[in-house]
Amino acid sequence: MTTTAPPSERTSRRAAxxxxxxxxSDRPWLSGARRRSLTGWGFLLPAALLIMVMSFIPxxxxxxxxxxxGRGANFNFADPLWSNYxxxxxxxxxxxxxxxxxxxxxxxxxxxxxxxxxxxxxxxSKNLKFKSFWRTAIFLPCAVSLVAYSLVFRTIxxxxxxxNDLLLGLSLIDAPINWLGSPETARFVIILGLLWxxxxxxxxxxxxxxxxxxxxxxxxxxxxxxxxxxxxxYVTVPQLKPMILLTAIMSTNGTLQLxxxxxxxxxxxxxxxxxxxxxxxxxxxxxxxxxxxxASALSYVILILVAILAFIQLKVGxxxx
Amino acid sequence: MHAFTKKVTMAVAVALPLTLALGACSAxxxxxxxxxxxxxxxxxxxAWDPTFNINALExxxxxxxxxxxxxxxxxxxxxxxxxxxxxxxxxxxxxxGELPDIFLMQNNAFQKNGINYPDLFxxxxxxxxxxxxxxxxxxxxxxxxxxxxxxxFDNGTAIQALRTDVLEEAxxxxxxxxxxxxxxxxxxxxxxxxxxxxxxxxxxxGSADTIMMILQSAGASLFDExxxxxxxxxxALDEAIDIYxxxxxxxxxxxxxxxxxxLGTFVNGSVAGTINGIWIVGSIQGDEDQAGNWAVxxxxxxxxxxxxxxxSANGGSSWVxxxxxxxxxxxxxxxxxxAGSNELYDTILPTSGAVANWIPAGESTVYAEPNEFFGGxxxxxxxxxxxxxxPSNNTGAYYYEGRDAVSAAVTQIIGGADLKxxxxxxxxxxxxxxx
Numbered sequence: 001m002t003t004t005a006p007p008s009e010r011t012s013r014r015a016a017x018x019x020x021x022x023x024x025s026d027r028p029w030l031s032g033a034r035r036r037s038l039t040g041w042g043f044l045l046p047a048a049l050l051i052m053v054m055s056f057i058p059x060x061x062x063x064x065x066x067x068x069x070g071r072g073a074n075f076n077f078a079d080p081l082w083s084n085y086x087x088x089x090x091x092x093x094x095x096x097x098x099x100x101x102x103x104x105x106x107x108x109x110x111x112x113x114x115x116x117x118x119x120x121x122x123x124x125s126k127n128l129k130f131k132s133f134w135r136t137a138i139f140l141p142c143a144v145s146l147v148a149y150s151l152v153f154r155t156i157x158x159x160x161x162x163x164n165d166l167l168l169g170l171s172l173i174d175a176p177i178n179w180l181g182s183p184e185t186a187r188f189v190i191i192l193g194l195l196w197x198x199x200x201x202x203x204x205x206x207x208x209x210x211x212x213x214x215x216x217x218x219x220x221x222x223x224x225x226x227x228x229x230x231x232x233x234y235v236t237v238p239q240l241k242p243m244i245l246l247t248a249i250m251s252t253n254g255t256l257q258l259x260x261x262x263x264x265x266x267x268x269x270x271x272x273x274x275x276x277x278x279x280x281x282x283x284x285x286x287x288x289x290x291x292x293x294x295a296s297a298l299s300y301v302i303l304i305l306v307a308i309l310a311f312i313q314l315k316v317g318x319x320x321x
Numbered sequence: 322m323h324a325f326t327k328k329v330t331m332a333v334a335v336a337l338p339l340t341l342a343l344g345a346c347s348a349x350x351x352x353x354x355x356x357x358x359x360x361x362x363x364x365x366x367x368a369w370d371p372t373f374n375i376n377a378l379e380x381x382x383x384x385x386x387x388x389x390x391x392x393x394x395x396x397x398x399x400x401x402x403x404x405x406x407x408x409x410x411x412x413x414x415x416x417x418g419e420l421p422d423i424f425l426m427q428n429n430a431f432q433k434n435g436i437n438y439p440d441l442f443x444x445x446x447x448x449x450x451x452x453x454x455x456x457x458x459x460x461x462x463x464x465x466x467x468x469x470x471x472x473x474f475d476n477g478t479a480i481q482a483l484r485t486d487v488l489e490e491a492x493x494x495x496x497x498x499x500x501x502x503x504x505x506x507x508x509x510x511x512x513x514x515x516x517x518x519x520x521x522x523x524x525x526x527g528s529a530d531t532i533m534m535i536l537q538s539a540g541a542s543l544f545d546e547x548x549x550x551x552x553x554x555x556x557a558l559d560e561a562i563d564i565y566x567x568x569x570x571x572x573x574x575x576x577x578x579x580x581x582x583x584l585g586t587f588v589n590g591s592v593a594g595t596i597n598g599i600w601i602v603g604s605i606q607g608d609e610d611q612a613g614n615w616a617v618x619x620x621x622x623x624x625x626x627x628x629x630x631x632x633s634a635n636g637g638s639s640w641v642x643x644x645x646x647x648x649x650x651x652x653x654x655x656x657x658x659x660a661g662s663n664e665l666y667d668t669i670l671p672t673s674g675a676v677a678n679w680i681p682a683g684e685s686t687v688y689a690e691p692n693e694f695f696g697g698x699x700x701x702x703x704x705x706x707x708x709x710x711x712p713s714n715n716t717g718a719y720y721y722e723g724r725d726a727v728s729a730a731v732t733q734i735i736g737g738a739d740l741k742x743x744x745x746x747x748x749x750x751x752x753x754x755x756x
Contacts, residue, residue, distance in 0.1 A: 046339055071718075072437030073413055092750060158582055180578040181526050182736075270527050271729035286406040288722050288754065289433050292413065 066296035071289060084297035094298070096272050097280045100187065101256060104276070108191045109251045113244065116199050120206035121232060135207070139200035149197065150264030154180065157189050180266055183273035190261050190274055198254070202247045209243035210236070245317035249310050256306050277302055362391045364651055365421035367399045367407075372603070373475070374425055374638070377669045381658035384665045388657070401427060412438035420645035423655070426471065428462035428637045429720050435465035436718040442470040443642040449656040458713035459678050463639045470641060472655045476599055476676040477637030478708040479534050479620055483521065483594035485696060486614040491516040495616040500631055502624040503535075503564045510573040519593040522568060523586040526576035526735075529728040531568075531596065534635050535561035538620055540628035540712035543723035548715075550723055550755070552730075553741070553748035557626050562731060562740060564623065569735055576735075596620060598635040599704045603674045606694050613693065617700045619707055632710040637678070676704050683708075722754045 030038075066084055068075040078084060088094050123134055141149070156162045157179035164176040179185045213236060221231040237244070259278040262268060268275035268283075275283075277298065285295040368374040375396055382394040399407065404424065411419050417440060426434065434441060447469065452460050455473050463471025485495055491513040498506065510521045524531050536542065541557035544550055552558065568574035575592055577583050586592040588607040595601060605615060619631040640659060642651045658665050659679070666682035669675040671690075677683065683705030691697040717723075726747035733743045 043335065046335070073415070087756070091753060092746070154579055158578060160582075178578070181576070271732035286409050288725075289719050290409055290413070290437060291754075 062296045062299060065293055066300050068293040069291075070293060071291060075293065078293065084294050085301070087294065088297060088301060093272055093275075094277070094280060097275045097277045100262075100274055101258060101276045103187060104191060104194065104258060105252060105255045108194050109248070109255055112195050112199050112251065113202060113247060115195070116202035116247070117206055117237075117240070117244075119199065120203045120210055121236065123203070123207060124210045135204075139204055141197050141199075142201040144197070146260045147264055149193070150261065153189065153193050153265055181270055183270060186266050186269040186274045190265055190269075193261050193265055194255070194258075198251070202251065205243055205247050206240065209240050213239050241317060245313060248313050248317075252309050252313065253306050256302060256309070361647070362389065362650070363393045363395055364423060364647065364654060365395045365397065367397050367404055367421045367424040369398065369400045369404065369425065371398060373600070373673050373675060376673045377474070377659075377665070377675050380668045381654070381662070381665050384658050384662050384668075385654055392654075397421065399424075401425075405430060408434065408438070408441060412441050415440075417441070417643075417645050420643040422643060422646040422651045424641050424643060425474070425638050426463075426641050428459070428471075428473075428477070428639060429716050429724075431463045431471060431639070432465065432716045433718045433720060435463075435470055439465070440644055441641070443644050443646060443648055443651075445469045445472060445642060445655075446652050449652045450660045454660065454680050455678050456680065456709055456711065458634070458711050459637065459639075459708075461713045462637075462716060463641075471639030472660050473637070473639045473678040474659055475637055476678050476704065476708055477634040478599050478676070478704050478711055479538075479596060479633040479635050480599050480601075480617045480700075480704060480707070481594065481596045481620050482601070482605055482615055482617050482695075484519075484611070484614050485616050487517050487519050487593035488513065495618055498621075499618040501621050503621045504624060506621040507564075507567055507571060507573060510568075511571050513593070514572055517593070519591075520573050520575045521592070521594045522573060522596060523575040523577060523583055523592040524595075525580060525583050526578055527728050527732050529724050529731060530635055531574075532558075532561045532565050532727065532731060533724065534596065534620070534633040535564055535623055537712060537714045538630050538633035539623045539626040540630065540714075541626070542714040542716070543727065544715045544717040544719070546715060548717040548719070550719070550748055550751040552723065552727065552751060553744045555744075557623065558727070558744070559740065560623050560626055562734060562744075565731065566734060598637070599676050599700075600636065600674065602700070606674075611694075613696055615695045616698055617695055617703060628712065630710060630712055632707050632712070634708075634711045670701055674701075676701055676708075678708065680705070680709070719751060719755050722751050726750045726754075 065075070067078055067081050069078045069084065070076055080086075119138060122128070123131060123138075128134070158164075159176050159178060159181075161179075163179070164173075167173045168176065177185060179189050217235050217239070218231055221235045226234065257278050258276040259282065262274060262276040262279040263282070266274045268279055272280075281295050281298045281302075284291055284298065366378055368378060375398060378394060378396050382392070385394075386392050404426075408424075411417065412434075420441065450469075450472055452469055459473045459476075460469065460471075463469060463473065481498065483495060483498060488494060488497070493509060493513065497509060501509075514520055522531075536557055539557040539560070541555060543552055543555075543558070565574070569576060575586060577586060584604045584607070587595055587605060590608070590611070595605070602617075606612075620633055622629040622631050640655055642648060642655070661679075663682055663685050666675075666677045666679065667685050667687040670677075670687055682688070683702060688702045688705060689699050690701075692700050727744075729750075730738075730743040730747040734740055
C-alpha cells in the first residue's frame with residue numbers, strides 16, 4: 001500500500017462500492033477524466049443557465065412572437081404564418097432603413113478598419129514619441145458617453161455651428177451647408193460620428209495583434225529589400241488575418257444593429273433618410289401604435305443578415321489561410 | 322481532508338458571487354419602480370418638466386394639504402420619451418402593479434393607449450370631476466368610447482406671438498396681424514422681411530407641427546371619425562401644406578434642425594415671432610432684453626376652407642388615474658386641485674405660465690393681469706378665451722403614424738416633390754402601418 005497515491009486514486013478506491021455489475025473499464029464511474037469533465041460542466045452550468053434563460057429562451061419567444069399579429073397585447077397566430085415577414089417586403093420605410101444601414105456598412109466599415117490598421121502600425125513603430133498619449137487620445141472617443149457626443153456633433157454641424165463657421169471663414173463655401181437637413185450630408189455626419197467613435201476601438205485590437213507578430217519576419221523582409229509598404233502588405237497584414245477577420249465581423253454586427261447614432265444624432269434624419277433598421281424597430285414597438293409581432297420579425301431579419309454576412313466573411317477569411 | 326477543504330473552498334467560491342448577484346438583482350428590482358400604494362395618504366405621480374408640470378404638482382400638493390395635512394405627493398420625474406415606452410412595456414408584460422397612482426399623458430397619445438392598453442387606466446368618476454368645466458375639444462382627446470380617462474391639464478391653445486418693435490419698424494402693429502387670412506399674413510410678412518430683414522416664423526424641419534395647427538384651425542384632421550386616414554383626399558391638408566411651402570419658399574419661415582435651435586431663433590433675435598402652443602411663452606421670455614416688445618394674437622385663418630377659424634392648438638396633456646391607484650384618494654386629489662382649485666391655477670400661472678383648461682380658472686383676476694413682457698397685454702385671459710373656440714380634431718390610435726407620414730411628405734415636398742404623389746405615398750404608408 002503506497003502512502004503517496006494521487007488523490008483521485010485514493011478517493012476512487014474509497015468510493016468503490018461492492019457492485020454486481022462493473023463498468024467495462026473496471027473502474028468506478030467517477031474516474032479522473034469523467035470527474036474533471038463533470039467539474040468543468042459544474043462551473044459552466046450557472047453561466048449556461050443564465051444565458052439560456054436571459055438570451056436563448058427570449059430569442060425563441062421572439063421568434064414565436066414574430067409569427068403572431070395583433071396590436072397592443074392581443075396576439076393571434078398570423079394567417080398565413082409568415083405574414084409579418086412578407087409584410088416587410090412591402091414596407092417602403094423598412095426598405096429605406098435597409099438601404100441606409102447598408103450604406104453605413106459599406107462606406108464606414110472598410111474606411112474605419114483601414115484607418116485603424118494604419119494607425120496601429122504607426123503607433124507600433126519604435127521611434128514614435130509619446131506613444132501612450134496618442135494611444136489614449138485615439139481610444140478615448142469610444143469611452144465618451146453616446147448622448148454627449150451626439151449632442152456635441154449636432155451642435156457642431158448646426159446651420160450656425162462650428163463647421164459652417166470654419167468653412168465660411170476659410171471661404172470654402174458661400175452659404176452655410178444644411179448638414180442635418182439633407183439626406184446625403186446627414187448620412188455623412190453619421191458616418192463621421194461612427195468613424196470618430198470606433199476607429200480607436202479597432203485600433204487597440206490591431207495593436208495587440210501587432211505586438212504578437214514575430215519581429216524576425218519583418219527583419220527578414222527588410223533584408224530581402226522590401227520597402228515599408230511592401231513589408232506592411234505582404235508580411236504584416238497576412239499575419240493579422242485572424243484579427244482583421246474578428247474586427248470585420250464585430251464591426252459588421254455593430255453597424256447592422258446601429259441604433260444610437262440614428263436616434264441621438266439625427267432622429268432618423270429628414271424623412272426617414274438616415275434611419276437605421278434598429279431605430280425603425282424601436283419606433284414600431286414603442287413610438288407608434290405598438291406592433292410587437294412585426295417588430296420581432298424585423299429583429300429576426302437583422303439577425304439573418306448579420307449571420308449571412310458573418311458566414312461570408314468567415315469563408316473568405318479562412319480560404320486564404 | 323486536504324481534498325475536502327479544497328472542495329469546500331471551491332464550492333463557496335462558486336456559490337458566493339452567484340448568491341450576491343442574485344441578491345443584488347432582487348433588491349434592485351424591489352427598490353426601484355415607484356409603484357403605488359405605499360401609504361394610505363401618499364400618491365405617487367409620474368410627470369415630466371420640473372419648471373412646468375412638476376412645479377404645478379408641488380403647488381397642488383400644498384393646496385390639498387390645507388384640507389388633509391397628512392397628505393404627501395411622491396413625484397417621480399419621467400420625461401415623456403421615457404414614460405411612453407415604460408407604459409407600453411408595463412402594459413405589454415401585464416405588470417400593472419408597477420404603475421403609479423397618477424401619471425401625465427400627452428393628449429395625442431390617449432387614443433392609441435386607450436385602445437391598445439385599456440387596462441392602464443381607471444375611469445374618472447364624473448361625480449367627482451365635472452367635465453363640463455373643460456372645453457369639449459380637450460376632453461375629447463382623453464375620451465375613449467364615451468368614457469373619460471383623463472383630467473385635462475395644460476392648455477395647448479395656439480397663439481401667434483410677434484415682436485412689436487420689428488413690426489413697428491416695418492410700419493405695422495399687432496392689430497394688422499389679428500383676424501387675418503394666411504394670404505394676408507404672407508404678404509405682410511414678406512414686407513416685414515424686405516424692410517427689416519427679419520423672418521417672422523421658425524420651426525423644426527421635418528416637424529409637421531405648424532401644418533397640424535393650420536389643419537386643426539380649419540376643423541380638419543388626418544383621420545375621420547371611424548379612424549380611417551384622410552391624408553390624400555383632404556383639401557384642408559393640401560391648403561395647409563401649400564401655405565407652409567409658400568412660407569418657407571418666401572423666407573418668412575426659417576427651418577432649423579433641432580428644438581434648441583428653434584428656441585434660439587427667437588431668443589437670440591434672429592426671428593421676430595412664432596406660432597405655437599401658449600406654453601412657448603416660457604421660452605419666449607428667455608431673453609429679458611426683449612421685455613415689452615412682444616404681443617400675442619390669434620392665428621391667421623385658412624381662406625377658402627369651410628370651417629376655417631382663427632384658433633388652433635398644439636400639445637397639451639392630461640392626468641390619468643392608473644389602474645393600480647388608490648382610486649378614491651387620487652380622484653379626490655385631482656378633483657380638488659386641477660379640476661376645482663382657483664387658488665392652484667392662480668399660483669402656477671405667474672410662476673410657470675401654466676394656462677388652465679379649466680374654464681372657471683380663467684375668470685380669476687390673476688388671468689386678467691397685464692403681462693409686462695408682452696407690453697401690458699393680459700395674454701392669459703386672451704388665451705383662455707381663444708381656447709374655448711378651438712375646433713376639436715380626431716386623433717385616433719394611429720395619430721403618430723399619420724403625423725410622421727405627413728412630416729416625411731412635407732420634407733419631400735419642400736425638396737421639390739409633387740404634392741399629390743407625396744401625400745399619396747404618405748396615405749399608403751399609414752394604411753400599411755394600420756394593417
